[in-house]
Amino acid sequence: MQVPGLVWTLTLAGIAGLVLFDFYFHVRRAHIPTLREAGFWSAIYVGLAIVFGFGVLIFGGRDMGAEYFAGWVTEKALSVDNLFVFLVLLGSFKVPRADQQKVLLFGIVFSLIARTGFIFLGAALINSFAWVFYVFGLILLITAGNLLKSEDGDGRSADNVMIRLARRFLRTSDTYDGDKLFTVQDGKRVMTPMLLVMVAIGGTDILFALDSIPAIFGLTQSVYLVFTATAFSLLGLRQLYFLLDGLLDRLIYLSYGLAAILAFIGVKLVLHALHENNVPFINGGDRVDVVEISTGMSLAFIVGVLVVTVVASLLSPKGRAQTYVAAARRHAAEFLDIETDPKYCDEIFHKLLEEEAHLKQLPEKYRARIRQEQELMALLTRAHEVHEERVLAGVCFRP
Structure with a gap:
């Protein structure tokens, strides 16, 4: 698909x-965005994104439209x-709820710039070396395997290598000053934790790109399609x-659904690499006659897996319990540490009471x-004490 410069x-x-x-x-x-605004x-x-996709379908043809979607x-x-990791990071750094939008927008812009660089690098490698398809396929298969492991690893931790480097080389104050990146502390100009969390999110997103970019090049x-599909997914x-x-x-x-999708695309990339093979030690450098997976089949598989994954998650009693526990923990932490503005005192505490009521309605097991x-029970007890x-201090009202 040749796309004009205009x-x-x-x-x-x-x-x-x-x-x-x-x-x-x-x-x-x-x-803080309301649910209606969001x-x-x-x-x-x-x-x-959908309207743009129909534009690709009309002007680029059915195959290009299917590839974009x-x-x-x-x-x-x-x-x-990725939002799971952002949630952990924002909670770990105790970013005030009203200021989280600025951090997220920075992460999106940084991601857009970084992934654009990866896209052009990946395209250059593919055009020069056909064996890159083997590498991309292997990366996706390894990533799929990692997603099936425990979710307590660095990928969803607030203490991965990017954050440890940021903490080591960037000196910051202990408290926020609104959404400012710098503040004055003891007569000296220092960085606020806002800058640190932005660095953490930006650095973490580079790690995300290592499986994201090979995945879309597999489709x-x-x-142009790789760039626009990536951009519209981030916007x-x-x-x-x-x-x-x-x-x-x-x-x-x-995670299981994403693992299945990445593994599927990984296999698709390996099959395509075999079909276009020029690596000397594989079939003497000649192409291998294998079945290639069509874009239509890829789209159907991806959508089908996501639908099954989401429906199964929403219907799962375990998922419901996990949702209530996570929400109660988050609201208790916000009440104690993050939301110090009295304006939000009653609002957050009432949300906490609602989650506790949900917990009481769960099955006994x-x-x-x-x-x-x-740890959770101590956190909830402390929230009620505070x-x-x-x-008594007149900051909050009794529910």
């Missing part, structure tokens, strides 16, 4: 315009998985974070397991 220019200008619009009309003024703008960005759906699913080799990610905040922990089978989580103290 189309590239208009596409880049449109994406830059969407990012600037997001900043000036939503992020510049610190606030849902509305998430739908807008998804709609834009397969790439966009895959990248969107991987970006939802299309058009640089609206900030709004999606606030929309899915309470549901992220519910998607307990998402799940309630018994929850009571055994001493609430009583704030009620």
Whole structure:
């Protein structure tokens, strides 16, 4: 698919315009997006991505349209998985809720820039070395295997290597100063934790790109489609974070679905590499006659796996229990540490009470397991004690 320079220019200008619009009309003024606001703008960005896809379908043909949609759906699913890590990072750094939008938008912009570099690098390698398909396929198969392991690894930890490096080389203050990146402490200008968490999210996203970019190159080799599918999957990610905040922990089978998708694309890449083979020690450097997986079949498989994964997660009693536990832990932590503004005192405590009510309605086997989580029970007890103290101080009201 040969894309004229004018189309590239208009596409880049449109994406830059969407990012600037997001900043000036939503992020510049610190606030907590309502569910209605997050849902509305998430739908807008998804709609834009779909409309763009139909444009590709009309002007580029059925195959190009299918490749774009397969790439966009895959990248969107991987970006939802990234939200788990963002959730851990924002909680670990105790970023005030109203300032989380700025951090997320920075992460999206950094990701867009970094992945654009990876895309052109990947395209250059593919055009020069056919064996790169073998490497990309192997990367995806290894990533799929890692996703099937325990989810307590570095991928979803708030203490991965990028953050440890940031903590070591960047000196910051212990407290936030609104959404400022620098503040004055003891007469000296120092960085705030806001800058540190931005570095952490930006650095972590580089690790995400190592499986994201090979995955989409397994579905299309058009640089334009790879770039636009990646860009549209990232646009609206900030709004999606606030929309899915309470549901992220519910998607307990998402990792299995993503593992199946990455493994499928990995196999597709290896088959394509065999079909285009020129590696001397494989079949004497000649191509191998193997069955190649069509783009239509790839799109159907990806959508089917995601539908089954999401439905199974939403219907799972274990997922429901995990959602309530995670929400109660998050609201208790916000009440104690993050949301120090009295304005949010009653709002967050009432959310905590709602989650505790949900926990009491769970089957006994799940309630018994929850009571055994001493750290969680201590956190909830402490939240209630602090609430009583704030009620006596006149900061909060008794529910």
